[in-house]
Amino acid sequence: MDGFLEGRLIDRNVIEHAHTYIQSGQVICIQGIENGRCMRCHNNDPRYLFTYHCAVCNGPCTYCRKCIQLGRISSCTTLLKWCGPQHPRTNDHTLELSGLSAAQQRASDELIESIRQKRSHLLHAVCGAGKTEILFQPVLYALQQQLRVCIATPRTDVVLELAPRLQRAFPKTFVQPLYGGAPVEHRFAPLIVATTHQLLRFEAAFDVMIVDEADAFPYTYDEMLQRAVNKAKTADAPVCFVTATPSKKLLATCKKERWGYSFLPRRYHGYSLPVPRISTVWRLHAKLQKNKLPNKLYDWLKLRKEKQQPFLLFLPTIELIECVLPLVQQVIPNVEAVHAKDEQRKEKVLQLREGQLQGLVTSTILERGITITNVQVAVVCADDAIFDAGALIQISGRVGRHVHYASGDVVFFSEAITIAMDEAIAEIKRLNAVMT
Ligand SMILES: [Zn+2]
Incomplete structure (x- = not known):
């Protein structure tokens, strides 16, 4: 348990020998809900605080519904908060890194300078710019300064990758690595990679906070997760936001608060981003629901089969995924489906990567954080509201990431052309036109 509790805010019941820590004065005890506020997620909205008859204390208790996903916190829960000495830091960290492109190196240097100045930073890099590699040297710099670093992302899949x-x-x-259901080693970690949800279990823990895929659902939509980022870091810790598709709000805040800013409009290999094409299909949705594969989609699949290209087929709902999978399997048998509730997701992505599967029919869960060499992409029912411009840019960004397969097909099958589709295509063309 050496240093494990440092910076953590944790339910007493999940920690062995909690009483020894309490007696030694290394932790303080906090009531789970205090004065109508959840002390873990800081929710004070009464609509999410629920009073019930508690069997443990045999009286009325209140629990928080906002952070229930991480286990119930109620007014009779004791949270332990570390107040003991700091775990000794070392600066014995090394980095094994292959070379960076000139653009990557410049962004990397800019980020180090922001960390040095304790200034927040926006790293705006197109899909395939190699943004993870850009983070390596800044992370090394911070670790060697004996700073504790967290890389947070809204998606479990991104943590796993x-x-x-x-x-x-x-x-x-x-x-x-920290995500729901992850096995957790109980010792001090100077570098943590966590889902934004898991940050609720920390308080003033991190000296440098990197929020990867800052625009991904559910982070942008959920105030609680934004609060979690602020709560988990120390008061003056800089935050680095990393994204291919920054919201207007994030860009405005970056400008207003004079953050550092790095912009990489080119992919690491220097080739342009593939521009999606639109293929309109009359009554697309209705045909799929009646288990009919439209001709244009059939032709697209047939071509993938002939060329033996791996592919991702994005669909808006699980219901449609279930309709479409058997239709696709009639054309290409070694195809599977994945979605958020699929526990085999990790294995299936691996099978696609290793060529055991030729394709996956998927929800937006695979819109980011996945790199498959020579993958081709179709978005079916691209006019569905779930596909906003950011999602469509991310999905298109799956294609052409490898230097030897720097182009490929991205097609939006839809009944209508939405503003989101127009915006996504215009933004990709704009990025391709930027001169560096
Ligand atoms: Zn809560």
Whole structure:
């Protein structure tokens, strides 16, 4: 348990020998709900505070529904907050890194300068710019300054992809991945890769906070997760936002508060982003629901089969995924489906990467954080409201990431052309036109 509790805010019941810590004065006890406020997620909205008859204290108790996903916090829960000495830091960290492009190196240097100045930063890099590699040197700089670093992302899939890469890059550093259901090693970690939800279990813990995929659902829509980022870091810790599709609000805040800003409009290999094309299909949605594969979609799949290209087929709902999967399998048998509730998701993505599967029919869950060499992409029912411009740009960004397969097909099958589709295509063309 060496240093494990430092910076953490944790339910007493999940910690062994909690009483020893309490007696030694290394932790203080806080009531889970105090004065109508959840002490873990700071929710004070009475609509999300629910009073019930508690069997433990045999009286009325209040629990928080906002952060229930991490286990129930109620007024009779005791939270332990670390107040003991700081775990000794080391500066014995090394980085194993292959070369960066000139643009990557410039962004990396700019980010180091922001960390040095304790200034927040926006790293605006197109899909395929190699943004993870850009973070390596700044993370090394921070670790060597004996600062504790957190890389937070809204998506579990991104944690699963990022953590092993970071551990390989920093062989001497203990990199701790945190997501719902992750096995947690109880020791001090100078570098943590966590879902934004998991940050609720920390308070004033991190000296540098990096929020990857800052625009991804549910982060942008959920105030609680934004509060979680602020609560988990120390008061003067800089935040670095990393995204391919910054919201107007994020760009405005960056400008107004004079953050550092790095912009990478080109992919690391220097080729342009693939521009999506639109293929309109009359009564697309109704045809799929009646288990009919439209001709244009059939032709697209047939071409993938002939060329033996891996592909991702994005759909807006699980219901449609279930309609479409058997239709696709009639054309190409070794295809599977994935969505948010699929526990086999990780394995199926791996099978696609290794060529055991030729394609995946998927929800937006795979819109980011996934790199498959030579993958081709179709968005089916691209006019559905779930596909906003950011999502469509991210999805298009899956294609052409490899230097030897720097182009590929991105097609939006839809009944109508939405503003989001127009915006996504215009933004990709704009980025391709920027001269560097
Ligand atoms: Zn709460």
